[in-house]
Amino acid sequence: MRKPVFLMLVVVFTICLCKEFVCAEDSAIPEGQPVKTAQEVETPIINKANEEGELKPIVQAGQFDKTPKEDKTPAITTPEDEEQENKDDIKPETPLVKDPLQPYNRAIFAFNDKAYHYFIKPIYTGYNSMVPEKARVSVRNFFTNIKMPVRFFNCLFQGELKGAGTELARFVINSTVGVAGFFDPAKSKFHLQRQERDFGQTLAKHKVNSGIYIVWPFLGPSTVRDTAGLAGDAVLNPISWVSYFFLTPLEGFGNYSYDTVNDISIDKGQTYESVTKPAIDPYIALQDAYVQNRIKKIKD
Amino acid sequence: MKSRRILSALCIGVFCFLGTTTLSHAGEPGKLLMETIDKGLVVLKDPSLKGDEKIQERRQKLWKEISPIFNFEEMSKRALGQHWKNRTPDERKEFVELFTNIMKDAYIGKTDTYSGEKIVLIGEKQDNHYATIQTKLITNKNTEVSVEYNMLNNPGEWKIYDVIIEGVSLVNNYRSQFNNILIKSSYKELVQKIKEKKGKEETAKK
Numbered sequence: 001m002r003k004p005v006f007l008m009l010v011v012v013f014t015i016c017l018c019k020e021f022v023c024a025e026d027s028a029i030p031e032g033q034p035v036k037t038a039q040e041v042e043t044p045i046i047n048k049a050n051e052e053g054e055l056k057p058i059v060q061a062g063q064f065d066k067t068p069k070e071d072k073t074p075a076i077t078t079p080e081d082e083e084q085e086n087k088d089d090i091k092p093e094t095p096l097v098k099d100p101l102q103p104y105n106r107a108i109f110a111f112n113d114k115a116y117h118y119f120i121k122p123i124y125t126g127y128n129s130m131v132p133e134k135a136r137v138s139v140r141n142f143f144t145n146i147k148m149p150v151r152f153f154n155c156l157f158q159g160e161l162k163g164a165g166t167e168l169a170r171f172v173i174n175s176t177v178g179v180a181g182f183f184d185p186a187k188s189k190f191h192l193q194r195q196e197r198d199f200g201q202t203l204a205k206h207k208v209n210s211g212i213y214i215v216w217p218f219l220g221p222s223t224v225r226d227t228a229g230l231a232g233d234a235v236l237n238p239i240s241w242v243s244y245f246f247l248t249p250l251e252g253f254g255n256y257s258y259d260t261v262n263d264i265s266i267d268k269g270q271t272y273e274s275v276t277k278p279a280i281d282p283y284i285a286l287q288d289a290y291v292q293n294r295i296k297k298i299k300d
Numbered sequence: 301m302k303s304r305r306i307l308s309a310l311c312i313g314v315f316c317f318l319g320t321t322t323l324s325h326a327g328e329p330g331k332l333l334m335e336t337i338d339k340g341l342v343v344l345k346d347p348s349l350k351g352d353e354k355i356q357e358r359r360q361k362l363w364k365e366i367s368p369i370f371n372f373e374e375m376s377k378r379a380l381g382q383h384w385k386n387r388t389p390d391e392r393k394e395f396v397e398l399f400t401n402i403m404k405d406a407y408i409g410k411t412d413t414y415s416g417e418k419i420v421l422i423g424e425k426q427d428n429h430y431a432t433i434q435t436k437l438i439t440n441k442n443t444e445v446s447v448e449y450n451m452l453n454n455p456g457e458w459k460i461y462d463v464i465i466e467g468v469s470l471v472n473n474y475r476s477q478f479n480n481i482l483i484k485s486s487y488k489e490l491v492q493k494i495k496e497k498k499g500k501e502e503t504a505k506k
Contacts, residue, residue, distance in 0.1 A: 096476070137441050188442070266441060270413075275468075278406035280493055281477040288476040289468045296467025 096291040097213045097223060105215040109283045112220060116272065124265040136266055138182040143239075143259045144194065145174045145181025150236045154197035158205050163195040170194065196297060199236070200229025204298040213287060221290040329431040329451045329458040330424040332369065337419050337435075339365045344414045359408045366407075371459035372400040374452060378461065379474040383482055391487070398494045402474070405501065416440050419447075429453040 099105065128136075148171040155163035170186040177185045186192040203225050204210070211224025222230070234240045239259070243252030272286075279285030340362055343349065349358040376392075376399040377384050387395065422434040430452055437445040448464040462471045481490050 133441065184442070267439070267443060274406075274410060275473075278402060278409070279477060280402075280474070280490075280497060281480060284477045284480045285473055288473045292468040292472065293466055 096288065096295075097210060099213045099287065101212060101214065105213065106283050108215040108217055109286070111217060112215065113276070113282070115218065116269075120261065120264060121269065124261050124269060127261060128265050133266070136262055139262050140266060141174070141178070141184050142181045143262070145171065145178070146239060147237055149238060150199075150233050151195050151197045153236050154199055154202050154233075155195055157199075157202040158197060160195070160197070163197065166192050167195050196300075198229055199232030200226035200294070201298050202232070203229055210291075210294075213291070221286055223291075223294075226294065329426065329453070330421060330433045332458050333433050333435075333449055333451070333460070334419075334421055336366055336369045340411075341419070344411060355412060359411075362411060363404060363408055367404075369458075369460055370403070371452060371454060371461050372396055372403065374454070374459070374461040375399060375403065375471055378471045380478060381475050383478070383487065387487070394491070398491065398498075399474075401498060402494070403470075406470075422446075431458065 131139075148167055152164055152167040152171070155161075155167055169190075170192045173186040173190060173192070174181050174184060177183075177189075187194070200223075208225050208228075210226070214222050214224065214227060216222055216227070219230070239255065240252075243249075243255060247255065275286055275289045276282035343358060343362045343365055346358075348354075349361065373396050376396045379399060380387070380395065384392070417440065418438045420436045420438065422436050424431060424433045430450070433449040433451060435447045435449065437447050439445070446466055449460050450462040450464065451458045452461045462469055464470070478490060481493065
């Protein structure tokens with residue numbers, strides 16, 4: 001009775017050993033020289049993919065209404081150029097967003113950039129040196145927890161009942177176990193991820209077009225749709241209700257700015273710099289990054 | 301009776317074997333990428349290379365480790381888009397060099413503030429010669445950043461041709477910029493602009 005089991009184990013063991021060897025060989029291949037067959041080297045890979053209609057568009061699906069398929073007709077050129085031609089042809093040159101206000105937008109962008117570097121950045125670097133990072137993250141957790149209705153209702157508006165449930169559970173856990181929202185045990189202990197839902201996405205899900213690109217002073221890049229989204233979120237945000245009923249305009253503004261500066265101090269400032277700093281044209285870089293990021297968030 | 305058992309054992313073993321080998325094949329680009337990232341992390345974590353005064357040395361070592369996995373020519377080609385085909389071989393060569401430098405500054409510069417971020421493989425899709433590797437960067441503030449690597453198998457070697465951070469494709473981002481400049485001005489002016497930027501950075505460093 002025991003013998004066959006033993007035999008099976010031996011067989012499996014030897015096979016595992018063989019597998020180890022094969023794996024070692026496998027991993028050795030990409031490191032070394034291209035050991036592929038000569039035939040594979042000779043055939044232009046891109047053309048092969050093209051014939052099969054499988055050439056991957058560089059832009060993710062959903063970013064453009066027209067898929068680059070119609071551009072794929074191979075150009076008649078010299079053989080050595082052909083490979084490149086095909087690749088170039090798939091590049092759609094439609095801009096992601098209409099920007100008729102560009103001169104105005106560029107001016108506001110320049111203003112925002114200056115404001116960031118000479119006004120907001122000094123504030124938050126000072127704030128950083130006084131308040132340890134852990135405390136700043138806690139402050140952000142607190143504000144994030146309060147703003148739960150924004151995410152909850154937008155989940156509902158977008159038909160994401162599961163997301164809405166997650167948000168509700170997160171709110172209950174973080175408000176109690178998380179000491180009024182200063183900590184985020186819902187994520188660290190219960191693995192409930194925050195649902196990033198805003199009203200701009202809700203509008204997008206209901207087929208509202210993004211409209212033209214607008215840069216707002218201090219608020220930064222936006223579109224017509226996302227501006228309406230900001231207004232929608234403000235209505236859903238309990239902080240704006242508290243400010244409206246119980247605080248003077250100055251206190252409300254201070255509250256809002258504190259939340260914003262705290263947010264920038266953690267990672268938003270870095271994100272902004274990592275987009276604009278290595279760019280040749282920072283205005284376009286930020287616009288493109290904003291639009292691409294929004295498309296992803298709407299798709300998710 | 302006994303021989304039948306041996307046979308079934310063999311069969312099970314062979315199936316296990318086949319199953320795992322196909323899996324390890326599918327994971328080839330992802331494995332290569334994660335290995336390269338790990339090599340990079342070793343440099344970043346190296347205590348002998350810590351500190352501001354070692355910045356240049358660290359950057360150089362890191363670049364040596366990770367640059368072989370990037371296909372800079374492909375990236376440049378895609379970033380220039382339709383304008384690539386009108387370039388002479390010399391112009392192309394120069395442009396690849398310039399673009400490689402931009403990437404180097406953008407990428408390597410970001411690692412200066414490395415403080416224990418983790419990179420986790422989420423999944424990968426492979427379609428013929430193309431692969432998309434999804435990873436997640438977990439910062440020590442517990443925020444997660446989605447980073448996707450698009451890779452292309454160009455004879456026998458998987459190399460990265462695009463990096464997509466939170467939905468923002470690096471190559472697309474530069475293509476928008478280059479396009480916007482090339483609509484209004486000539487290719488020469490574009491090259492001039494790139495060089496100017498490089499020059500400015502160098503004077504700022506000194």
